[in-house]
Amino acid sequence: MKRREFLGAALAGAVLPGCGGGRRGGGPLAGRPPAPASALLTAGLPLRSLAPLANTAAQAGRFEGALAAAPASVGLVDGRSTALWLYNGLFPGPVIEAREGDRVRPALENRLPIDTTAHWHGLPVPADQDGNPMDPVRPGATRVYEFDIPAGAAGTYWYHPHAHGTTAEQVARGLAAPFIVRAAGDPLAHLPEVTMLVTGLRLDANAQVAASGPLDFAVGRQGEQLLVNGGRLPVHAMRPGATERWRILNATSARYLRLALDGHALTLVGTDGGSLAAPVGPLAEILVAPAQRVEVVVTASTSPNARFTLRALRHAIDAMGMGAYATEDLLTVATTNDPPAAPAALPGALRAMPAQAAATARKRLVLTQSGMGMMAAFGINGRLFDMNRVDLVSTAGETEDWDIVNDTLMDHPIHIHGTQFRLVARESRGVATAAPFAAWLDTVDVPSGTTATIRVRQDRPGKRMVHCHILEHEDAGMMAVLEVRP
Ligand code: C2O
Ligand code: CU
């Protein structure tokens, strides 16, 4: 399929349905099953571990590696090949693993027919190394990025394209992968680790990546089959009673993941920017908005030969009746026949998280909507993205409170480049709810009708993106430029 066709479908079916009655989670379109060919993906294979990107650096303390973004044909559905765009031919792409203090130099070769970039989502890299839309890598070109990973940055991040207007398409075609940063004194280093990258795939009747339509552009790509590490409903084997640390990344375009594991509680130990101060749990479920990551500790049931399902539970993201997700299975945990493992101890404290400095500036961002139903378009403070305009100005090193006011009929996961921030509180209909614990985030869910107040500081000068991480919204202009001045 040509790119023009991929985007063209947006125009083809531009109908004007009424606004879905304003009742959350209702609507005739809610919970549509995935497209037929996606449903043919082979389910139930063992969970793959993602290939690491080889470190070719000669010296310690450095990471160097080569990424090539290129078209590739992959056999996903019986006897047919699917054209994807992949990093190094891998679906999903290779994991970059670095350590705090490392100097990282990834090279990106663009063998795609259109501009791309590699954006290091969540990492505090200099603005000119962050793969912003104003720094495109042209077809045929190679760009070498270079940045240091500071102390305190250990955590689960990811990388993906951020080219102007085509991020959703590039991610939908397969370009996304984890970027894990490790710390020397990790208090959970004794636990076995599993990385689970959740992506969405929607194939058409010819087993090709399906074009997006008006509904996808309104509320984010719908009807995708959820994959974990590129596999549908993979099986993850655990010894009974064993305790593991899972790094779960939501790399879908728009799918909120309300995670719950049958018969098990989850213990949250980390968010976008790494460890919490202390484990939080037991939790029955954890909501992971698009682009967010969580680290959870899971202790498997002591019953041998048992199966449990990790699910994304039903979740509604709009009052238009169009963006409701039915409960879907993600992965099966299968306990082995081994005798139960000895219980693993979880430390009471994970790291120090001192309070942030008091804010000395305040900003107000209003998420705005024009049009209704499938004609809805979203902006920030009433404007659409213009990379040549500066929308917000901050001073490096200054702590600010931002009130992000969602005046639209749907939820938006708002992401800020270049830093990690903390949620202070959410307010809806005059009721404020303080964040229950301190957590570093680079993406915050701002539900419809809610104001989220975050405390944020940028430490480096340069232009940073602020945008909705529903990728179709980002591409359509729900993005602002923040200029950080020295
Ligand atoms: Cu993950 Cu600006 O993006
Ligand atoms: Cu980002």
Ligand code: CU
């Ligand atoms: Cu949005």
